[in-house]
Amino acid sequence: MEIIFNTESLSFEYISHDEKKEQKTLALNDINVSITQGEFVSILGHNGSGKSTLARHLNALLLPTAGTLWVKGMDTKNAQNTWQIRQTSGMVFQNPDNQLVATIVEEDVAFGPENLGVPSAEIRQRVDWALSSVGMSKYADVGPHQLSGGQKQRIAIAGVLAMRPDCIILDEPTAMLDPRGRKEVMQTVLELNRNQGITVILITHFMEEAVLTDRVIVMDAGLVVMDDTPRNIFKEVDRMKKLGLDVPAVTALAHQLRNNNIELPDDILTIEEFITYFKP
Amino acid sequence: MRKIVIGQYYPATSIIHSLDPRIKLGGTVFFIVTLFTVNEWGAYAVAISALASVIALSKVPPKFMFRGLRTMFFILVFTASLNIFLTPGENVLVEWFIFRITSEGVSQAARIGLRLITLVTASTVMTLTTTPIQLTDAIESLLSPLKKIRVPVHEIAMMMTIALRFIPTLMEEVDKIMKAQMARGADFDTGGLVKRAKSLLPLLIPLFISAFRRADELAQAMDARCYRGDVGRTKMKIMRFARRDFIACVIAIIYAVALTALNNFL
Numbered sequence: 187m188e189i190i191f192n193t194e195s196l197s198f199e200y201i202s203h204d205e206k207k208e209q210k211t212l213a214l215n216d217i218n219v220s221i222t223q224g225e226f227v228s229i230l231g232h233n234g235s236g237k238s239t240l241a242r243h244l245n246a247l248l249l250p251t252a253g254t255l256w257v258k259g260m261d262t263k264n265a266q267n268t269w270q271i272r273q274t275s276g277m278v279f280q281n282p283d284n285q286l287v288a289t290i291v292e293e294d295v296a297f298g299p300e301n302l303g304v305p306s307a308e309i310r311q312r313v314d315w316a317l318s319s320v321g322m323s324k325y326a327d328v329g330p331h332q333l334s335g336g337q338k339q340r341i342a343i344a345g346v347l348a349m350r351p352d353c354i355i356l357d358e359p360t361a362m363l364d365p366r367g368r369k370e371v372m373q374t375v376l377e378l379n380r381n382q383g384i385t386v387i388l389i390t391h392f393m394e395e396a397v398l399t400d401r402v403i404v405m406d407a408g409l410v411v412m413d414d415t416p417r418n419i420f421k422e423v424d425r426m427k428k429l430g431l432d433v434p435a436v437t438a439l440a441h442q443l444r445n446n447n448i449e450l451p452d453d454i455l456t457i458e459e460f461i462t463y464f465k466p
Numbered sequence: 467m468r469k470i471v472i473g474q475y476y477p478a479t480s481i482i483h484s485l486d487p488r489i490k491l492g493g494t495v496f497f498i499v500t501l502f503t504v505n506e507w508g509a510y511a512v513a514i515s516a517l518a519s520v521i522a523l524s525k526v527p528p529k530f531m532f533r534g535l536r537t538m539f540f541i542l543v544f545t546a547s548l549n550i551f552l553t554p555g556e557n558v559l560v561e562w563f564i565f566r567i568t569s570e571g572v573s574q575a576a577r578i579g580l581r582l583i584t585l586v587t588a589s590t591v592m593t594l595t596t597t598p599i600q601l602t603d604a605i606e607s608l609l610s611p612l613k614k615i616r617v618p619v620h621e622i623a624m625m626m627t628i629a630l631r632f633i634p635t636l637m638e639e640v641d642k643i644m645k646a647q648m649a650r651g652a653d654f655d656t657g658g659l660v661k662r663a664k665s666l667l668p669l670l671i672p673l674f675i676s677a678f679r680r681a682d683e684l685a686q687a688m689d690a691r692c693y694r695g696d697v698g699r700t701k702m703k704i705m706r707f708a709r710r711d712f713i714a715c716v717i718a719i720i721y722a723v724a725l726t727a728l729n730n731f732l
Contacts (some may be wrong), residue, residue: 246688269692272689272691272692275688283635284683285582287628288599289598289631289692290599293599293703296702297691297693299700300700301699302695302698303698305700306702320540349691397679448485
């Protein structure tokens with residue numbers, strides 16, 4: 187499989203201005219990861235761990251202060267690559283309201299391809315396809331303010347899809363949504379990954395969402411501290427706790443039971459799995 | 467689903483609704499200009515009947531047409547009374563103290579009043595039959611020659627679009643902040659003018675801060691979607707003149723000729 191993202195000792199330092207003193211913060215510290223086309227990766231980490239900063243690098247919104255990041259072989263530091271990179275890896279942000287530009291859903295989905303200079307007839311096709319991919323075709327001509335949070339996020343995903351990206355980066359897309367909206371968005375993203383082979387990088391706070399992905403990268407203080415399958419990551423309950431992260435509730439429960447000498451495997455991730463061990 | 471309308475667009479399917487927005491915008495400006503050339507009653511009759519037929523074709527209930535006039539009422543009365551009292555003339559109808567009303571004054575006031583009413587109604591017809599987004603597109607297209615003298619036409623149109631997009635969002639936000647402040651004991655409804663203006667501060671400050679934050683995030687999102695101003699941009703919906711638009715142009719020309727004839731040769 188083709189490698190889509192590749193970093194070599196990627197670092198990012200920024201200067202924050204406090205009341206009087208200036209403080210240098212190393213938000214990303216010597217990151218070396220590579221992500222293959224078609225993967226579904228989640229990035230975990232508590233606030234300030236650098237996960238959002240990393241996401242913004244993948245789309246050339248931020249540029250490394252040291253080291254290099256290649257997107258499909260293109261160096262993000264080369265300004266000539268910027269637009270090609272942003273077309274390759276689309277980004278969905280946290281606040282559903284602050285990323286929709288137009289007053290009508292289909293016009294908003296068309297915004298990306300319009301910026302790329304795609305011919306009108308093809309934009310029309312792409313918009314219709316993108317809206318049906320996220321299951322929002324019947325909302326094509328309503329205003330964004332008439333939609334729920336989950337629906338708005340699906341429109342934002344459609345807006346990225348219409349640019350025909352290889353990868354979608356989602357920066358805590360469900361943080362401001364209710365459980366139903368969260369489910370809608372995850373369902374949409376999963377389908378895109380499974381059916382269309384689009385690489386997905388999901389930054390999230392919700393462990394239940396990370397469980398659904400193929401690979402989990404855990405970040406802490408600008409470093410990648412763990413990088414493995416969800417099953418291998420979440421079985422290290424104590425280490426996750428130390429990093430200020432939770433594990434899925436059912437994994438935590440199994441862990442507790444195991445500590446109390448009830449025999450259970452250490453890599454239970456879902457309730458369905460858990461139940462199978464208690465069936466007579 | 468309930469349709470919340472921004473501006474005063476009245477959704478309907480009529481020939482006026484389906485006209486190219488550029489024709490409607492240009493036509494309205496043209497109509498208003500012709501109104502200022504009109505002086506004779508016969509020409510007024512033509513202008514008013516032309517407007518009346520457009521209203522009839524638009525299928526918008528006439529009561530919506532006159533909403534715009536309500537806000538205009540004061541200006542209307544003010545202008546008309548100035549004209550009544552200040553027009554010099556021979557034929558004195560009433561004279562009292564320093565006030566003098568002449569028949570020329572009355573006729574002038576009536577004409578000015580009629581002109582204002584027609585003018586406001588004409589622009590109301592346009593905004594009732596054109597969505598704000600169509601209007602923005604029309605303005606961008608009609609002003610595009612100005613790009614040659616470096617007027618940022620595309621940027622202006624984009625700003626208008628974003629403003630339209632965020633009106634409902636910010637209104638929702640005002641509502642939320644207001645309720646949050648009321649829950650903490652804020653009082654927006656009582657007191658004098660100064661006190662009320664002051665009580666708006668705890669509403670306006672959070673609103674502004676959040677608007678700036680939104681602007682920042684939106685700019686980033688637009689950047690991420692490859693927005694770089696007017697450079698190499700295409701549009702999904704291209705405005706094209708249809709046959710009905712040409713017919714509208716022809717009618718407008720016939721109207722202008724008729725008006726000029728009535729105004730000058732009768």
